[in-house]
Amino acid sequence: MKSLKHNVAVLSSRIAMMVGMLAIFLLPTASAFAAPADNAFVRVVHASPAAGTVDVFVDGNKLLPNFTFGTVTDYVSVPAGAHKIQVAPAGKGADAAVINETVSVNAGVPYTVAAIGTKDTGFGLQAFADDNLLSGGMSKVRVYHLSPNAGPVNVATGGNTVITGLTYKNASDYLTVPPAAYTFNVTATDVNATVPVSATLKDNTVNSVFAIGLYKGVPALKFVVGTVPGVPGMPQTGSNPAVAAATSGNSALPWFFIGAVSLIIAGAAGYVVRFSRTKR
Numbered sequence: 001m002k003s004l005k006h007n008v009a010v011l012s013s014r015i016a017m018m019v020g021m022l023a024i025f026l027l028p029t030a031s032a033f034a035a036p037a038d039n040a041f042v043r044v045v046h047a048s049p050a051a052g053t054v055d056v057f058v059d060g061n062k063l064l065p066n067f068t069f070g071t072v073t074d075y076v077s078v079p080a081g082a083h084k085i086q087v088a089p090a091g092k093g094a095d096a097a098v099i100n101e102t103v104s105v106n107a108g109v110p111y112t113v114a115a116i117g118t119k120d121t122g123f124g125l126q127a128f129a130d131d132n133l134l135s136g137g138m139s140k141v142r143v144y145h146l147s148p149n150a151g152p153v154n155v156a157t158g159g160n161t162v163i164t165g166l167t168y169k170n171a172s173d174y175l176t177v178p179p180a181a182y183t184f185n186v187t188a189t190d191v192n193a194t195v196p197v198s199a200t201l202k203d204n205t206v207n208s209v210f211a212i213g214l215y216k217g218v219p220a221l222k223f224v225v226g227t228v229p230g231v232p233g234m235p236q237t238g239s240n241p242a243v244a245a246a247t248s249g250n251s252a253l254p255w256f257f258i259g260a261v262s263l264i265i266a267g268a269a270g271y272v273v274r275f276s277r278t279k280r
Helices: 002-038 242-279
Strands: 039-046 054-058 061-067 076-079 081-089 099-105 110-116 124-129 139-145 153-157 160-166 175-177 180-188 193-201 205-212 222-229
Touching: 039 061, 099 110, 099 124, 139 153, 139 160, 139 180, 139 193, 193 205, 193 222
Parallel strands: 039 110, 139 205
Antiparallel strands: 039 076, 054 061, 054 081, 081 099, 110 124, 139 175, 153 160, 153 180, 180 193, 205 222
């Protein structure tokens, strides 16, 4: 009997040790899966017609070397909170920055951060909170007015004016439209000049039209279209669909951990029962 009690005690200590090891290995993994919930998503647009090719520094680290005018990055995951952003002529280092600003971002929110301005207007950053959630099967469009001398613009398509009086440093509301090929006629109302922008919009996408450059200047006014996958009906997942998987992974791992422990305990209990029967 004493031998039985001793063996049960030894087995119990081994179970406790295995549970502890599982906790050590599995719980940090669960935290890693949860990390994206604490992050924001940021993309950067070079919309400054006078800055030339630049390096972009975030919190002192060079994030975007040789960043050229008209480039739109993908969204990248960054910790929520305040970040120092510096934009400097390429190869000159952060101390030569023409833009030194702090941008604060919230967890789970996608942002567009545009480098804008000229020597006359001043260089700076303009941040926009984006909305990449979709209704199933539809497409969304948003126009960002980043041209410093184009004046207010109207946007029309299919004979209907869908955006009115959009001014510099602002973005329109989102238009939700069926997927199709569209021509958007962008009219600078101060000079009554219209530029057509053609785009084929696919289902479950979010499409951004950036008006950049100078009207009758160099670099010339142009429109850059950026497209990202939409996230249908999943709030707080930003613009990266993979985040949804990571979030659900966070809830699955603790259950995996509990299940693994349960299996160990059940197996151990079966071993104890079999062992006690052999001793009778």
